[in-house]
Amino acid sequence: MSEQGHVERLAGGQAVPRARSLLEKIWETHVVAAGGGPAWIAIDRIFLHERTGAIALEGLHQRGRPVRDAARVFCTIDHIVDTRPGRTDETMMPGGREFITRTRAAAQAAGIRLFDVSDRDQGIVHVIAPELGLALPGLTIVCPDSHTCTQGAVGAFAWGIGSTEAEHALATGTLRLHQPPTLRVRFEGTPGAWVGAKDLSLCLLSRHGAAGGRGKAVEFTGSAVRALAMEARFTLCNMATEFSAVTAMISPDDTTFSYLEGRDFAPRGAAWDRALASWRSLASDETAAFDEEICIDVDDLAPMVTWGTSPQHAVAVTGAVPAAENSGTTREAHARALQYMDLQPGQALNSVAIDAAFIGSCTNGRISDLRSAARVLAGRKIAPGIRALCVPGSSRVKRQAEAEGLDHIFRAAGFEWRESGCSLCFYAGGEDLGLGKRVVSSTNRNFEGRQGPGTRTHIASPATVAASAIRGAITDVRGLEAA
Amino acid sequence: MQPFRTLTATAAPLLRDHIDTDAIIPSREIRSVSKHGLSVGLFAGWRYRATGGPPTGGREPDPDFVLNQARFAGAQILLAGGNFGCGSSREHAVWALADQGFRAIIAPSFAPIFHDNCVNNGVLALCLPRATVAALADALLTALSEPRLTIDLERQELHPHDLLTQGRVGTESAVGGAGVIPFTVDADVRLRLLEGLDAIDLSLRRLTGLDAFHQRDREDRPWVYL
Numbered sequence: 001m002s003e004q005g006h007v008e009r010l011a012g013g014q015a016v017p018r019a020r021s022l023l024e025k026i027w028e029t030h031v032v033a034a035g036g037g038p039a040w041i042a043i044d045r046i047f048l049h050e051r052t053g054a055i056a057l058e059g060l061h062q063r064g065r066p067v068r069d070a071a072r073v074f075c076t077i078d079h080i081v082d083t084r085p086g087r088t089d090e091t092m093m094p095g096g097r098e099f100i101t102r103t104r105a106a107a108q109a110a111g112i113r114l115f116d117v118s119d120r121d122q123g124i125v126h127v128i129a130p131e132l133g134l135a136l137p138g139l140t141i142v143c144p145d146s147h148t149c150t151q152g153a154v155g156a157f158a159w160g161i162g163s164t165e166a167e168h169a170l171a172t173g174t175l176r177l178h179q180p181p182t183l184r185v186r187f188e189g190t191p192g193a194w195v196g197a198k199d200l201s202l203c204l205l206s207r208h209g210a211a212g213g214r215g216k217a218v219e220f221t222g223s224a225v226r227a228l229a230m231e232a233r234f235t236l237c238n239m240a241t242e243f244s245a246v247t248a249m250i251s252p253d254d255t256t257f258s259y260l261e262g263r264d265f266a267p268r269g270a271a272w273d274r275a276l277a278s279w280r281s282l283a284s285d286e287t288a289a290f291d292e293e294i295c296i297d298v299d300d301l302a303p304m305v306t307w308g309t310s311p312q313h314a315v316a317v318t319g320a321v322p323a324a325e326n327s328g329t330t331r332e333a334h335a336r337a338l339q340y341m342d343l344q345p346g347q348a349l350n351s352v353a354i355d356a357a358f359i360g361s362c363t364n365g366r367i368s369d370l371r372s373a374a375r376v377l378a379g380r381k382i383a384p385g386i387r388a389l390c391v392p393g394s395s396r397v398k399r400q401a402e403a404e405g406l407d408h409i410f411r412a413a414g415f416e417w418r419e420s421g422c423s424l425c426f427y428a429g430g431e432d433l434g435l436g437k438r439v440v441s442s443t444n445r446n447f448e449g450r451q452g453p454g455t456r457t458h459i460a461s462p463a464t465v466a467a468s469a470i471r472g473a474i475t476d477v478r479g480l481e482a483a
Numbered sequence: 484m485q486p487f488r489t490l491t492a493t494a495a496p497l498l499r500d501h502i503d504t505d506a507i508i509p510s511r512e513i514r515s516v517s518k519h520g521l522s523v524g525l526f527a528g529w530r531y532r533a534t535g536g537p538p539t540g541g542r543e544p545d546p547d548f549v550l551n552q553a554r555f556a557g558a559q560i561l562l563a564g565g566n567f568g569c570g571s572s573r574e575h576a577v578w579a580l581a582d583q584g585f586r587a588i589i590a591p592s593f594a595p596i597f598h599d600n601c602v603n604n605g606v607l608a609l610c611l612p613r614a615t616v617a618a619l620a621d622a623l624l625t626a627l628s629e630p631r632l633t634i635d636l637e638r639q640e641l642h643p644h645d646l647l648t649q650g651r652v653g654t655e656s657a658v659g660g661a662g663v664i665p666f667t668v669d670a671d672v673r674l675r676l677l678e679g680l681d682a683i684d685l686s687l688r689r690l691t692g693l694d695a696f697h698q699r700d701r702e703d704r705p706w707v708y709l
Contacts, residue, residue: 029700029703037671040689040690055516072707072708099516138704146572160572161599162599165599168682171686171687172683210566211565214595242569265709278704330500429512447503
């Protein structure tokens with residue numbers, strides 16, 4: 001692409017580069033055709049999974065449209081695959097087998113690399129894409145899955161799309177879209193012990209609402225974000241879709257580059273050096289303009305937990321269920337949420353008894369998440385009667401955890417230790433936690449019925465989930481540590 | 484894709500904010516690899532009540548749910564709260580609505596992926612101010628006349644007929660009179676809906692410069708190409 005677009009000429013004829021954001025830089029290198037209305041943007045990576053993959057590939061096939069560049073399309077089996085040991089194509093969800101076998105057949109027919117049920121690299125799409133070095137800075141990445149924004153943490157423009165858009169991307173190598181407006185979210189300061197990316201994300205949602213980022217490309221920055229390890233950055237970007245944003249991204253830096261170096265699909269040798277030189281100029285310029293900005297001071301944040309049926313219904317774990325007028329929602333929605341959750345205004349979260357605990361998902365199923373939970377669980381047991389599951393986000397994460405002995409800690413504490421997949425992050429008609437059961441979950445959505453009929457979900461960090469499992473009630477992990 | 488020009492149809496109000504795609508069609512209702520036959524699962528968590536012990540028991544329509552009421556039978560227009568269609572990207576949400584007969588959703592705002600999924604299926608996702616949606620919804624519930632609206636996409640006008648004059652006192656002023664309500668839809672979206680254009684066909688025809696783009700890009704960013 002010509003660079004004329006971002007060079008302004010001063011009166012004297014001297015050229016100065018215009019300050020640009022990360023999104024603008026990626027956008028400008030990907031415009032294939034523009035002019036009047038949305039632009040055609042080149043798509044660098046397309047990911048598919050068995051829940052929406054077969055339908056997109058079969059849709060194309062039926063119309064006689066080939067996949068334009070299958071070498072840059074990847075497919076995994078993660079959504080409804082069984083996570084119990086010794087799994088096959090059979091699923092607990094009735095009819096689930098068809099989703100797996102038809103996705104496999106369609107991927108094979110199209111020449112797409114498939115991370116199949118028993119593949120060593122199988123896992124949740126947004127965990128394996130960065131893990132394998134498929135998500136790289138400056139790329140455009142799409143997947144018919146709303147949590148694709150997770151991958152923006154490496155400094156990519158990554159967003160979730162529908163099945164028809166996926167067909168469009170597969171057939172044409174492009175998508176047509178308007179450049180989204182930008183929103184810079186700055187987290188400044190140093191969070192205290194046991195306050196992490198999940199808590200930052202829930203804090204943002206609680207203060208600015210589940211539509212607070214609607215239609216925007218969010219860039220997370222600030223001292224607290226720069227200090228986050230790469231895996232925590234994925235957690236932060238993951239829940240941008242809960243903010244109704246198009247995407248989230250973080251300007252790539254040495255944390256990003258050292259995470260990616262040496263990964264399977266990342267460039268190597270001279271190619272790496274060349275890529276790195278290019279990636280170093282991707283970060284948003286210091287004076288780049290953003291359409292909106294939000295700043296959050298993280299020094300005094302506590303671990304967060306949700307009380308209702310929207311991710312914006314979040315408070316500090318030391319807090320209480322808000323009254324309607326302080327709930328950031330209408331009186332009707334507040335009453336509806338509390339009726340579903342069987343909670344009262346003013347009730348302290350820290351004492352709410354739970355039935356189950358879930359650790360996993362594309363939000364918090366990475367090795368650092370499992371290590372964090374294992375630190376809490378080591379030498380302890382979960383409360384009697386609590387059902388607890390740990391579902392690693394990828395097969396690699398599972399192997400790494402087992403190499404570190406984390407599986408023994410989880411099992412000794414009373415957790416089930418599973419194969420990787422999305423599992424009970426959502427209820428597909430198979431495995432459930434039981435009608436009306438209350439679960440503390442390291443996942444991303446607490447919608448009515450999301451984890452099963454009548455299941456009451458409280459979203460929190462893996463450490464908070466672990467601490468709550470031990471006490472059998474929603475728990476401030478900091479208090480547990482002190483005890 | 485069926486063009487969308489003018490639609491006169493029954494409109495049903497479901498004025499909750501943040502109605503997510505898990506509510507529109509729960510994952511458990513997506514039982515086969517198909518875009519069709521999904522209407523039975525539409526709003527399943529709200530539309531049915533259990534007749535046996537759930538989750539395995541039977542179910543029957545809940546007469547309290549708006550879409551089960553005779554007044555709104557055959558509705559093709561849905562009025563909803565803000566951030567409609569948030570959550571999962573599942574296009575099944577739009578397929579289920581379309582399968583039920585809905586051709587337009589009117590709400591103060593839509594989640595971005597759901598909005599694009601609507602356009603790709605010839606369903607109009609129409610944004611109107613919150614007060615206007617609330618006034619229309621109130622009139623749909625309370626007016627003596629039939630709860631019908633006309634959406635004219637060519638002229639970008641919504642006709643409430645005599646609903647607002649028959650609704651409760653005050654609804655008229657909320658929308659600035661009882662007459663025609665003008666709206667604006669993105670020009671590209673409007674054209675695609677009016678013509679029923681298939682976006683993939685359009686792109687395959689128009690994208691003549693893609694090979695040249697890739698040739699150049701491959702030199703600039705070789706690591707992208709595998």
